Amino acid sequence: MHLPKAELHLHIEGTLEPELAFALAARNGVDLPYADTEELRTAYLFDDLQSFLDLYYALMAVLRTEEDFAELADAYLARAAAQGVRHAEIFFDPQAHTDRGVPIGTVIEGLGRALDRSEETHGISTQLIMCFLRDKSAESALETLEAAKPYLHRISAVGLDSAEVGHPPAKFREVYAAATALGLRKVAHAGEEGPPEYIREALDVLGVERVDHGLRCMEDAELVDRLVSERIPLTLCPLSNVRLRAIDVLEQHPLRSMMDAGLLCTVNSDDPAYFGGYVGDTFHAVHEALGLDREQLRTLARNSFEAAFLDHDEERRARYLAEVEAYTFD
Numbered sequence: 001m002h003l004p005k006a007e008l009h010l011h012i013e014g015t016l017e018p019e020l021a022f023a024l025a026a027r028n029g030v031d032l033p034y035a036d037t038e039e040l041r042t043a044y045l046f047d048d049l050q051s052f053l054d055l056y057y058a059l060m061a062v063l064r065t066e067e068d069f070a071e072l073a074d075a076y077l078a079r080a081a082a083q084g085v086r087h088a089e090i091f092f093d094p095q096a097h098t099d100r101g102v103p104i105g106t107v108i109e110g111l112g113r114a115l116d117r118s119e120e121t122h123g124i125s126t127q128l129i130m131c132f133l134r135d136k137s138a139e140s141a142l143e144t145l146e147a148a149k150p151y152l153h154r155i156s157a158v159g160l161d162s163a164e165v166g167h168p169p170a171k172f173r174e175v176y177a178a179a180t181a182l183g184l185r186k187v188a189h190a191g192e193e194g195p196p197e198y199i200r201e202a203l204d205v206l207g208v209e210r211v212d213h214g215l216r217c218m219e220d221a222e223l224v225d226r227l228v229s230e231r232i233p234l235t236l237c238p239l240s241n242v243r244l245r246a247i248d249v250l251e252q253h254p255l256r257s258m259m260d261a262g263l264l265c266t267v268n269s270d271d272p273a274y275f276g277g278y279v280g281d282t283f284h285a286v287h288e289a290l291g292l293d294r295e296q297l298r299t300l301a302r303n304s305f306e307a308a309f310l311d312h313d314e315e316r317r318a319r320y321l322a323e324v325e326a327y328t329f330d
């Protein structure tokens with residue numbers, strides 16, 4: 001679906017398509033434990049978040065050079081452009097690379113190379129969000145922030161991802177305070193598999209401005225009231241929720257009731273190479289499965305630009321919003 005939109009919840013490592021994974025494996029002399037792309041695709045049947053993360057981290061072994069990261073990001077931007085994305089705020093997981101001996105500078109400069117030419121090549125403005133892996137220690141997150149200091153001009157926000165349950169937001173209080181002092185903005189995954197309390201903690205202890213997923217807020221009416229009155233954006237990922245079994249089938253996804261409750265919902269693709277669709281596909285899927293009409297889809301697109309970190313460029317935000325209003329479905 002070509003409706004103009006911003007993508008606000010997208011892990012760049014989750015855009016690694018099997019074809020590119022095999023091409024990079026050959027180039028870098030990395031052995032993959034799959035015969036071919038078809039066999040790899042048969043591994044994309046997940047029971048929960050952890051079963052996905054195991055494959056997601058394993059496949060990153062093929063990403064080694066600046067050029068690899070540039071190609072990965074460029075391939076995503078090309079696909080996103082074809083589905084109406086005009087602005088992308090892109091997560092990356094530095095620790096998943098530095099732990100394998102790939103320097104953080106290789107990751108950031110490689111991604112940066114693709115992002116620098118994105119507006120010209122793909123018509124997409126971009127930002128980078130550096131995520132800490134919450135199943136690693138708070139010290140490791142602090143070391144990562146320290147290592148990123150020479151590259152802060154390329155980073156607009158910090159985030160928190162990976163295995164949620166057992167790793168509450170408060171574990172990262174110190175690194176979020178340090179990120180704030182450096183002028184970075186803040187988001188965090190919360191309420192994907194973890195309880196509503198983690199969403200509250202992300203707001204109160206980490207000071208996040210957007211909640212990634214936030215799905216489980218629906219179990220706590222008081223929290224919903226707060227998210228509505230404070231207009232906290234949620235970056236929902238419906239196809240991810242089905243593939244990782246947070247929701248049985250898309251028809252049962254609470255997106256419609258969340259919108260009806262007045263929540264500022266956005267729809268995103270999370271890890272599109274693994275979950276069966278990019279963000280335009282996701283818009284199409286919620287239209288089909290939940291019966292969202294054109295005006296509700298337009299609202300989701302409008303929300304995506306309202307929730308974007310475009311405060312430094314309100315002119316651009318207004319331009320994108322005007323494109324949303326001018327769009328005619330056909």
Ligand SMILES: Nc1ncnc2[nH]cnc12
Binds near residue numbers: 162270271
């Ligand atoms: N859906 C997700 N939840 C948490 N961490 C992730 N890393 C990549 N995708 C993720």
Ligand SMILES: [Zn+2]
Binds near residue numbers: 161
């Ligand atoms: Zn995510």
